[in-house]
Amino acid sequence: MKIVVPVMPKNLADVxxxxxxxxxxADIIEWRADFLPKEEILKVAPAVFEKFVGRELIFTIRTSREGGHIELTDQEYVDLIKEVAVLYQPDFIDFEYYSHKEVFEQMLEFPNLVLSYHNFNETPENFLEIMSELTSLSPAVVKMSVMPKTEQDVLDVMNFTRGFKTLNMGQAYATMSMGKLGILSRLAGGITGSCWTFACLDEASAPGQVSVASVKKILEVLE
Structure with a gap:
């Protein structure tokens, strides 16, 4: 399981x-571009990609629909992603499938998609259906991030991931339960088949993220 660490610069000086x-x-860097105003993303992109040359990188614009910091129309969202993807060729491109389904066909030329789903309120009853639909689209990675209300919610997410991984050996999954309750799911990928866990440097990009130093130490112990 690889450790992904988000960076969230708010301006060029931050980069x-x-x-x-x-x-x-960190095994992989995630650039969370949504901490910038939309007109600044393309201006700051060269500095980000230069800073992390030689490192695996996920390009993510997390919109307000899924817990992010930017509001974009479907077309603004897909246009920004495509422009950065073509110019800088990030290793992975995050795409919020359910929030921007209408423009998904415009992304079919990119084989390195992370199709993501985020729910900050609950672990939905149709979790399996969502996971199944994203799997059917054969992205590079299926990413599911949900909020548990009970310990069983956490165990369900881990169990579902294990089941899907067993049935779809060629598909990569990154799943997690958020918040304090879900921390175990972030550390148990070796058992469940989750390919990534997200850790933080200083500021967490999602509830329940553990520091990269702690995650590294724990994973070494588990392995």
């Missing part, structure tokens, strides 16, 4: 201030 040495324990 320049990032110390890559502090990210040495």
């Amino acid at each position: 320049e201030a990032i110390d890559p040495e502090r990210l040495a324990d």
Whole structure:
């Protein structure tokens, strides 16, 4: 299981201030571009990709519909993603499938999609249906991030991931229960078949993220 660490610069100065040495324990960097105004994303992109040259990188615009910090129309969202994808060729491109389903066909030329689903309120009853639909689209990674209300919710997410991984050996999954209750799901990927876990440097990008140093240590112990 690889450790993904999000970086969330709010301006060019923030990018320049990032110390890559502090990210040495990260296997993959996620650039959360939604902390920038939409007109600044393309201006800041060259500095971000230059900063992390040689590192695996996920490009993510997390919209307000799924817990992010930017509001975009479907077309603005897909146009921004495509422009960055074509110019800089990130290793992975996050796409909020259910929030922007209408423009998904415009992304079919990109084989490195992370089709993501986020629910900050609950672990939905149709979790399996969502996971199944995303799997049927054969992205590079299916990402499911949901909020548990009970311990059983956490165990269900882990169990569903294990089941899907067993049935779809060629498909990669990154699943997690958020919040304090769901921390176990972030650390048990080796058992469930989750390919990534998300950890933080200073500021968490989602509830329940553990520091990258702690995650690294725990995973080493588990392995």
